[in-house]
Amino acid sequence: MQIASVVFSSPLPQLDKPFDYLVPDGLKDSLSFGVQVLVPFGTAKKLKTGIVIAIQEHSGHEGKLSEVAEILSGIPILTIPQFELCQAVALRQMGQVGELLGTAVPKRSVRAEALYLKSIPTTWINSPSTKPSRVQNPKRTFVTPGVLDTDEQMHWTSLIINAAEIVIRSGHSVLVVLPDFRELIVFESALYDSGLIKNSVRQSSEDSLKDRWTNHIKAVNQSGLIVYGTRLASFAPCNDLSAIFLVDDGDESHQEQSSPYWHSRDVLLQRSQLENCQIEVIAHSPSSEIARLCEIGYFEHHVLDSAKPLVRITSTSERIDQETYALISKTLRENKPVLIQIANLGFASALACASCKEIRRCGTCNGTLWLDPSKTERCRNCKRTFTDGCSCGGTAVRPISLGSSALAEQLNKSFPKANIVHSSGVERLTMIEPAGTLVIATPGAEPSVAGGYKLIVLADSLTMLGVPRLRGLEQACQKWANAISKSATDGLVVIVGLSGKIADQLRDLDFASVIRDDMLERAELGLPPATRVMSVHAKNMKDLNRLKVLIAEQVDELEPIPTAVANTIVYGYAIASGSAVATKLKVLVSEVSKSSKDKLPGQRVLFVNMDDHQVI
DNA sequence: AGCACGCCGACT
DNA sequence: GTCGGCGTGCTC
Numbered sequence: 001m002q003i004a005s006v007v008f009s010s011p012l013p014q015l016d017k018p019f020d021y022l023v024p025d026g027l028k029d030s031l032s033f034g035v036q037v038l039v040p041f042g043t044a045k046k047l048k049t050g051i052v053i054a055i056q057e058h059s060g061h062e063g064k065l066s067e068v069a070e071i072l073s074g075i076p077i078l079t080i081p082q083f084e085l086c087q088a089v090a091l092r093q094m095g096q097v098g099e100l101l102g103t104a105v106p107k108r109s110v111r112a113e114a115l116y117l118k119s120i121p122t123t124w125i126n127s128p129s130t131k132p133s134r135v136q137n138p139k140r141t142f143v144t145p146g147v148l149d150t151d152e153q154m155h156w157t158s159l160i161i162n163a164a165e166i167v168i169r170s171g172h173s174v175l176v177v178l179p180d181f182r183e184l185i186v187f188e189s190a191l192y193d194s195g196l197i198k199n200s201v202r203q204s205s206e207d208s209l210k211d212r213w214t215n216h217i218k219a220v221n222q223s224g225l226i227v228y229g230t231r232l233a234s235f236a237p238c239n240d241l242s243a244i245f246l247v248d249d250g251d252e253s254h255q256e257q258s259s260p261y262w263h264s265r266d267v268l269l270q271r272s273q274l275e276n277c278q279i280e281v282i283a284h285s286p287s288s289e290i291a292r293l294c295e296i297g298y299f300e301h302h303v304l305d306s307a308k309p310l311v312r313i314t315s316t317s318e319r320i321d322q323e324t325y326a327l328i329s330k331t332l333r334e335n336k337p338v339l340i341q342i343a344n345l346g347f348a349s350a351l352a353c354a355s356c357k358e359i360r361r362c363g364t365c366n367g368t369l370w371l372d373p374s375k376t377e378r379c380r381n382c383k384r385t386f387t388d389g390c391s392c393g394g395t396a397v398r399p400i401s402l403g404s405s406a407l408a409e410q411l412n413k414s415f416p417k418a419n420i421v422h423s424s425g426v427e428r429l430t431m432i433e434p435a436g437t438l439v440i441a442t443p444g445a446e447p448s449v450a451g452g453y454k455l456i457v458l459a460d461s462l463t464m465l466g467v468p469r470l471r472g473l474e475q476a477c478q479k480w481a482n483a484i485s486k487s488a489t490d491g492l493v494v495i496v497g498l499s500g501k502i503a504d505q506l507r508d509l510d511f512a513s514v515i516r517d518d519m520l521e522r523a524e525l526g527l528p529p530a531t532r533v534m535s536v537h538a539k540n541m542k543d544l545n546r547l548k549v550l551i552a553e554q555v556d557e558l559e560p561i562p563t564a565v566a567n568t569i570v571y572g573y574a575i576a577s578g579s580a581v582a583t584k585l586k587v588l589v590s591e592v593s594k595s596s597k598d599k600l601p602g603q604r605v606l607f608v609n610m611d612d613h614q615v616i
Numbered sequence: 617a618g619c620a621c622g623c624c625g626a627c628t
Numbered sequence: 629g630t631c632g633g634c635g636t637g638c639t640c
Contacts, residue, residue, distance in 0.1 A: 006640080012617070019640040042639035043619045061640050594636095 034076030095260025203229030452488030
């Protein structure tokens, strides 16, 4: 009798392996890789849903085997590359394959499936591949698209669609992973315009279960498709995958916030290796990871020679200097749109010393200070209060960047006739009329305008760079570059408050050099992305200390890093020892978890994040 | 996740 | 003397 190996979609480590079942004769012909089945499991009364990952003649299991009870749907719902990707990511992130299967396979919709099977000729399903073979050495490129969105030929959507059209014509598939719903809409409308929408399949967590399942099984069973979506789509099925496009990998939405904390970029890099296919990362400003991959020659950087707006950089500590005020006023009089990007909402967001003009910083963690409601100087990062003055001796401070509410008041006074609108993460505008509107927006929430903005003021560069986080500069550059892309061809960009080398580099909009320098500096300090940093968090310090001892004894690849975060231990490790670390750690973590005094049913004792960039 | 097995406190 | 508390451990 044949044996079916079945895996379950479960985050439990004990269940994270294949379980073997006998295949009854009646089901023999319908079972193959990726088919969903119901099987008896343990003493539970109801049958458990699993996915067949192998049909074998023998089982390695000593005990007696149960039989597969039922087949859920006749068609496969998981592809072999998808499963291999889940395994690779689980190993890299020290997670369970089972918890990733849930992202690779959406929840089944029986109605949607029945409809799909009725509308599709059965020959389409599992048809053998007759496509020409793919290129032997697929390219890995980082592409900077046209600086301006108005540049249609070099717009990121055009770059992807032009390349994708060639790929799907040859019967292969394309995967496009976008940061946000907004980019998804932009890309989708470009697909409509190009006529390729009929060859496309969308994977978005915002879609209904029914749509998601229809699109999922379509992608499993057909080739020559453009599969596109937000970060979950990194795991989507793609038959004969030949090209991967990742858009704006520095955007935070590419980071999965729950265990095992994967990132679209890491998943897709692994996918391109496993499936031996081309990968192209497209962004106006590179992430430090991509900068590193370019530096070591793993990626090739293509810069498109495109139209750029004029850039003016002021080094004043004022938020908006007199000259910029005059520019805003002039542009509004011409009835042209103006964008002011500010770091945050609310009122005062940072403090400068009144005498030496330096930004006041926390003596412990170097975070920026602000005036809390009781008018005390307080660190934004570690929340400590300060009464001692500046190192120059001065004690007086003044606010250097006001939030949008305060700035709006100020601008209302200065431009009483102007139409001032706000856009932020909470109340986000997507589009404004091209007439003389003054937009105040927080990073990432800038509305688009037909023809682009005549004037863009990046008002809070000091505050944005003052964030004492690893990715402060990288994220500021990403937000600035994306705001700049909304400029008109004859637009002017004013970056307020920058000086030195970065100012010189940004005058030419050379974000790649800024990030490269930052990345090399971090490498010298042993910080990511040249090394990886992991964290383990626990509610119980006793469990954490036990793990700490075991790590010191057994995992010499891990280098302890001090951290201010409570109930957390942090380690650095070389990229090359990642799998060794994950393998060893998995054993230790389960050992500690098993004997923990402080565990709740179904809940983790230790939370491991193999790439935690928040803790440092 | 379920569900049973297993070893200590209050009941007829 | 038992009934049942839920800690612990297994499920092909």
